[in-house]
Amino acid sequence: MKLKLLGAIGLAAMLAACSGENANTGAASGMGASAAPTGAAAPGSEADLVANVGDRVYYALNESTLSSDAQGTLDRQAAWLARYPQVTIQVAGNCDDRGTEEFNIALGERRANAARDYLVSKGVSAGRITTISYGKDRPTALGDDEQSWQQNRNAITAVH
Amino acid sequence: MASEFFPTRRTMIAGSIGTGLAASPLSAFAQSGPGAAPASPNAPGAAEITVDQAHTAPIPIAIPSFGPGIGDQITQVISDDLGGSGLFRVLGSAASAGGSGTPDFSSYRSIGAQALAAGNASAGGDLRVEFRLWDVLAGQQIQGTAYTTSAANWRRIAHKIADVIYQRMLGEKGYFDTRIAYVARSGPRGRQQTRLAIMDQDGANSRYLTSGRWLVLTPRFHPTRDEIAFMSYANDRPRVYLFDLASGREEVLGEFEGISFAPRFSPDGGSVVLSATRGGGSDIFRVDLASRSSTRLTSSGSIDTSPCFSPDGSQIVFNSDRGGSPQLYVMSASGGAARRISYGSGQYGSPVWSPRGDLIAFTRIGGAGFSIGVMMPDGTGERILTQGFTVESPTFCPNGRVMAYCRQSAAGAGGAGFSTSLATIDIAGFNDHALRMAGGASDPAWSPING
Numbered sequence: 001m002k003l004k005l006l007g008a009i010g011l012a013a014m015l016a017a018c019s020g021e022n023a024n025t026g027a028a029s030g031m032g033a034s035a036a037p038t039g040a041a042a043p044g045s046e047a048d049l050v051a052n053v054g055d056r057v058y059y060a061l062n063e064s065t066l067s068s069d070a071q072g073t074l075d076r077q078a079a080w081l082a083r084y085p086q087v088t089i090q091v092a093g094n095c096d097d098r099g100t101e102e103f104n105i106a107l108g109e110r111r112a113n114a115a116r117d118y119l120v121s122k123g124v125s126a127g128r129i130t131t132i133s134y135g136k137d138r139p140t141a142l143g144d145d146e147q148s149w150q151q152n153r154n155a156i157t158a159v160h
Numbered sequence: 161m162a163s164e165f166f167p168t169r170r171t172m173i174a175g176s177i178g179t180g181l182a183a184s185p186l187s188a189f190a191q192s193g194p195g196a197a198p199a200s201p202n203a204p205g206a207a208e209i210t211v212d213q214a215h216t217a218p219i220p221i222a223i224p225s226f227g228p229g230i231g232d233q234i235t236q237v238i239s240d241d242l243g244g245s246g247l248f249r250v251l252g253s254a255a256s257a258g259g260s261g262t263p264d265f266s267s268y269r270s271i272g273a274q275a276l277a278a279g280n281a282s283a284g285g286d287l288r289v290e291f292r293l294w295d296v297l298a299g300q301q302i303q304g305t306a307y308t309t310s311a312a313n314w315r316r317i318a319h320k321i322a323d324v325i326y327q328r329m330l331g332e333k334g335y336f337d338t339r340i341a342y343v344a345r346s347g348p349r350g351r352q353q354t355r356l357a358i359m360d361q362d363g364a365n366s367r368y369l370t371s372g373r374w375l376v377l378t379p380r381f382h383p384t385r386d387e388i389a390f391m392s393y394a395n396d397r398p399r400v401y402l403f404d405l406a407s408g409r410e411e412v413l414g415e416f417e418g419i420s421f422a423p424r425f426s427p428d429g430g431s432v433v434l435s436a437t438r439g440g441g442s443d444i445f446r447v448d449l450a451s452r453s454s455t456r457l458t459s460s461g462s463i464d465t466s467p468c469f470s471p472d473g474s475q476i477v478f479n480s481d482r483g484g485s486p487q488l489y490v491m492s493a494s495g496g497a498a499r500r501i502s503y504g505s506g507q508y509g510s511p512v513w514s515p516r517g518d519l520i521a522f523t524r525i526g527g528a529g530f531s532i533g534v535m536m537p538d539g540t541g542e543r544i545l546t547q548g549f550t551v552e553s554p555t556f557c558p559n560g561r562v563m564a565y566c567r568q569s570a571a572g573a574g575g576a577g578f579s580t581s582l583a584t585i586d587i588a589g590f591n592d593h594a595l596r597m598a599g600g601a602s603d604p605a606w607s608p609i610n611g
Contacts, residue, residue, distance in 0.1 A: 062485070064440065090396075097568075100509030100523050100552050101377060101603070102422040103479055103486050105391075105398075106435070106442040106463040109419055113440055132396060133419060133437070137375060142349045142575030144549070 044084035046159040053080045056156040057115055061098070061149075062107070064114040074115060077157055078122035090160040091115050093133040094140070096149035101135055108133030115155040130160060170339075170386055170405075170611055181313065186290060186304030211330050211561060214247035215590050219329055222251045222273040222296070226289065230314055231281035234289065237318035238277065240362060241336040242325060245562070246591035268296045275302075277325055287311040291321050293328055302328050315364060323609075335557040336361060339607040340564055341379035341388055342582060344368060345600035349575035352600070356390055356403065361557070361606070363596045369403060378553075379403075381607045382425050388605070389413065389423035389432055400434050414447045414454050422465045426473055426493075433457070433467040433476060444478060446493075457495035468512050469493060470537070477501070477511040477520050477537070488522060490537060501539030510553055513537070516560035519587065523552040532565055534587060545589045555606045562586055564595070564604040 041047035049055050054077070057070035066074065081087060093112030095104040112131035120126050140156075141148035209219060221242065225235045242248035251273050268276050279291035286308055293303040303324055307317050316337055323334030344357040344366075356376045359366035370376055375393040382388065386405040391398060399420040400413045414420060418437030425432055431449055435442040444458040444467045458464040462482035469476055470493075477490050483500060486507040491498035502508040506526020513520055519534040524544070530551045535542040550568035557563070564584045571578035580600040585592040595601075 062481075097550060098525060099486070099507070100466070100479070100525070102435075102466045103463060103481075103509050105377075105419060105421050106437055106465050109437040109442070110440045110463065113437075132393075132398065134375070135377075137352070137354075137377070139350055142571055142578070143573050144570040144578075 044087055044159075049077070049080065049157065049159060053077055055158065056154045058150060059111055059153040059155075061096070061153065063153075064107070064110045066114055066118055070115075071118065074118045075122060078119050078124050081119070081124050081128065088128045088130075088160045090130045090132060090158050091119075092138070092156045092158065093131065094138055094152055094154050094156065095136045096152045097136040097139065097144065098149065099136065101137075104135035105133050108135050111153070111155045115157070181307060181309040181317075183305055183307050186292060186306050188301035188304060209330060211247060211332060212588070214330060215586070215588055218247055218249040219274055220249045220251055220272050221275040221277060221325070221329075222268050222271065223277045226279045226281045226291075230283050230287065230311065231279075234279075234281050234314055234318040234321075237315055237362070238322045238325070241319060241322035241334075244362070244591075244593075245326070246586060247326075247330065263294060265294075265296055265299045275325070275329060277321070279321070281314075283311045283314075287314055287317065289314075289317050289321070291324075293325055315360065319360070319362075332561070333559050333609060335559050335562065335606075335609065337610055338558060339611060340555075340582070340595075341369075341381060341390075341605040341607070342601045343376060343379065343603040345580050345602055346372075349571060349578045356388070357601070358388075358405070359597070366597065369405075369408070378422060378603050379605045380424050381605055381611055383427055383429045383608050385429060386611075389425060389434075391421045391423070400432070414445070414452065416445070416454075418442070420445075422467065424468050426469050427471050428473060433469065435465040435467065444476070444495075455495075457491070457493075458498070466510050470513050471515050471517045475537070477513055479509045479511060488520070488539075501535065501537070502542075503539060504542060512554055512556060514556050514560040514587075515558060519560070521554040521556065521563055521587075523554065532563070532585070543589070545587070546583075546585050546592050551583075553603055555604050557584075557606045558609040558611075560587065562591075564606055566602040566604060567594070568602070 041051045054073040057073050091112045093108035095108050112133055116129050116131050139152045141151040223235055223239050225232050239250045243250040251271055263276055263278055273296045276294040276296050279289060281289045289307045291305050292301055295302050319337040322336040326334030338361045339358055340361055341358045344355045345352045347353045353372040354376050355372040356369040356379055357366060377391045379388045379390040388403045390401055392401050400423045401410045402413050403410050416436035420434050420436045423432050423434040432447045435444050441462045442465050443456055444464045445454045445456050447454045460482045462480055464478055464480045466479040467476050474493055475490055476493050479486055480489050486509050487500055488502040488508045488511045489498040489500050506524055508522050508524050510523045511520050520537055521534045524531045524533055529549045531544045531547040532551050532554050533542055533544040548567050549570040551565055553566045554563045562584055564582055567583050568580045569578060580602050582595045582601045582604050
């Protein structure tokens, strides 16, 4: 029962947070070309998202600006979400380990919010999206080199 | 009696109901012939040596065994505390113990001892430890105390004796009867299991406080209660919790629309400052612990985080990227205008105000890697104390002379060779060394005295 209550509060908070936000502008026009599902992934599943849409976008050092590549990926996510309206998602922001733990929690959330706001600007209902930040605590690439750090500065969309 | 020694927090494991610890003075042995006035049991300070002097010339102190078994163990802990501080040079017990009676000072002088800590421990039922600190050169007792407690408390008695020696010899309070809360880390780097944990400052008596199911970060001690504030991702909803050390109970602190994180208690223990994400940034709030009402202290739209009170409670130092990159700022504890204090190259973060008030410790990131340093609260006098691939999360011991921090190695391909551990360093930059611990650790938080 506690979980249920917290969920409701979280949703309300999310809606409140979104209402004051202006969506990013300058996005590529249209909903983007959506690739036809391939492989064995069930349509509308996490595996489908990863294999056929692209589940993550990358950021520059200390930045949360969406590159044109990132916008293209989010355009495809928005189109995919339009096709599967029952799907809700969580966008998780992450950082490389070249910042302090606490600052990176906020930076990861800033990145997740940038992706979330872009999706909302493309017509995805804010109520379908939650965000979270893991700071530097959930690295995708496990090494400490430029290439790993690039991979770890991201926002990852997951079916929730 | 016990309440005199533990006015606030952690209580001793009681040997019997109502008796945690009794301490009573031990009178000095007569040093002169008949008719001489008895010496005071606790002579006024031998503290003519400053901590700064002891850095370059550690005080030679003889600590002969307090007796077989538990006596030996107590002697070892006292020796490790004092020797590990870098301010004492513990001499082997070349001379006989002299646990009772007047020591043979000439034999201690001959091995170069300036001080002598002598005592004996007897554990029949309750533990009784008699302890005397002697000025070897003057042949005078500086302190004499008898402790009676449950045998389970033997380590704490040893730490208390080390604290007494530190204070009598250096004129500042010791920090050995303290604990460090931290985040214990295990498993693969990409998804480490994290558990809130607590141990004695020397690494002994480590125990887990949470199960490891959820990511936990940044424990911080309450200044007077047996309580920790920390961040937990419980139920995938990251936010600040309070953890009651006596009961193990957790509760959420405050309701915020975003992620709440980076908690620190006010010096009076009446409130917590923390930050909460909003839009593309995070704001700093003060949460009153009695009413649970929150007051927003910043709303810059940028990331404002890692707030920490000055020890008098009047100011807050924090981390913000409002100027473009993460830097340190100081503002009034009630919010308002903030002034930037960090101006070196690179980025700054995780500021923490010294309990002495005269320094702010920080993490600095730039060029080759991370470093930990200190500066004065106006931003002047910056000194780097230690460097590494990742060194962060400094936390002061109660007397402000030593910091614990987290040190992490660079990982190779696939995370090979990654390690995360705790270390301590003197604020003068001396005595940088790893804490002896089993397993990975991060996020140290040093308790108050007797905490």
